[in-house]
Amino acid sequence: MRLLLIHADRIEYEVKGKTKFAEEIKESAKKGEMDEVLTAFISIESIDEKNPEEVADKAIDEIRDVAQKVKADNVMLYPYAHLSDDLGSPETSMEILKNLELGLKEEFNVDRAPFGWYKSFEISCKGHPLSELSRRITPSEEKEKETTAIEAEEKAKSSFYILDLNGDLHAPETFNFSEHKNLEKFYIHEFSRRRTSDKVPPHVPLMRREEIADYEPASDPGNMRYYPKGRLIKSLLEDYVLERCMEDGAMEVETPIMYDTAHPALKEYLKRFPARRYEINSEKKKLFLRFSACFGQFLMNKDMTISYRNLPLKMVEMTRYSFRKEKRGELTGLRRLRSFTMPDMHTICYDMREAMEEFKRQYRLSMDLLDDIGLKKEDYEVAIRFTRGFYDENKEFIRELVETIKKPVLIEIWEERFFYFVLKFEFNFIDALDKASALSTVQIDVENAERYGIKFVDKDGSDKFPIILHCSPSGAIERVMYALLEKGTMEDIPTLPTWLSPTQIRIIPINEEDLDYAEEIYEKIKISGIRGDIDDRDETLGRKIRDAEMEWIPYIAVIGDREKKNRNLSVTMRKKKEREEINIGDLLTIIKSETEDLPMKRLSLPYKLSMRAKFV
């Protein structure tokens, strides 16, 4: 509905003739006039047909609101088709107009000009700032779409338990959390889903100060910019996670980031994230941006010829990006974004038995991979969620998962399956403000093979539907960065794993004359593929050390006359919290052993600090 609101000293009208939609009116309604009046010119549009009652209610609120502000006691409702080029049906329009009249009658003197007549009118607008306003009112868009997923979730009755190392299931209320503080925080986070904290998460100022990532005001909220250091860390993580998946047998693929909303196979799946899509209106199609690589890979799988001999069959994509239009207030720093980079791996399995084997394997893979990234099992809590039916048949299997992580886990049991999976786990990071967010996750999907028509040929030549695993072994890469930064803020001496440190060795010459030696050392570092840089700025030693410490640089090498003479370095080892006299060869060996088998990339900034511009 389009509204044009005019606060007028006076309006008067007179009907001149019928259109073919004209409503029946009494002789007395053929003329009308009002003084000190808020006149609402109204066009009802086709989109309003979706929910005429809601539109009428909203319009009543709007008109009432304005009328109160301008202190008008009289309201003239004036049907006026010329505000829109996409009009609703006359029937709906009449219905809405009558509702408006009824709804406003209690508080105002209301007159309604007849619908469907040619009319002449005269109006004198007051001309103050609020005297002319236009408004557009539309029915809330996602009303229908949302229902399925949300109703399903509400219907899904679930109960929480703690499963300990002995395989005993405890009610959380009676479980002794004293040795498992983080698990308790996680449970509270999951169960109560309610905490208030008006603090900015510590990683937010940190990501800016360290020139890692930042908000980009010119984009949509939740779309970040990454500075060279941030891009380097992110890129290393992306490479690493992808490499581990491929090592585990996954084939890397690439799929489109946008899809047609009208595609039949996608329709149902879209309900998973109701009202959370970024939409793009192309000429004829209504496209949406992917929120994972599921569609892309499933559509590819559907067209493949897959034999039982090819199973388990894995595909992976580092989705840069996946998009979810989260509500504005849900977005926070790097924890929750609207565009994010997520590794998405799918495994096509012969049957449930094979799916469970793979599930276990990917559970271990996720643990192992987070460990290399610098997130130890003390840093996250495990949730395993499944249906009652699955548990009754697979108690031992669940117990093994607990044994693998060697600590109690949170269990959620659903009375019935309400979505596409029967079993999932997540590793949840607990941050400095006691908030939990999911990192790694694997789900066993029993529904999508059939929905997408993904089949394999079995030994006997018959087509079968496989079971499909969804796996994000690290979770979103940005979220991994958030976890690393948050973890740092909880420690006395925060560190990043050496392989992820933007600068691995900082060389600090004491005097200008030491620059030659600094360059010589730098060359050796560079040749060995390690990231080193030189603080050649005209600053005091104390200042240079401080800046290096604030950057969490794992090895800070000071060189002066002494070191030059002894051909060695005075190195502050951040992790060991001590200083050592060491020669460059030995230092490189130490760093190599720490970064073995992990991705290496060159320095992302000029190696001389005097050459570096400031980003923040």
Place this chain on the structure above:
RNA sequence: GCCUCGAUGGCUCAGUUGGCAGAGCGGCUGACUUGUAAUCAGCAGGUCGAGGGUUCAAAUCCCUCUCGAGGCUCCA
């Protein structure tokens, strides 16, 4: 979407009762040549988010709008 808070130099922020727009950091220039977490001095830098109103006078009070942050909810 709802609630709360905010927007002043590149960054972080101060600005009293409405009365000449400030500081620290960063930048630039110069001095200093330093031994393990901030050397000193000088200079430059502002349409106080936008529009309107009140007033002799608005960063400050009022209205509208825009943008941002946190929370609720949700998730990778």
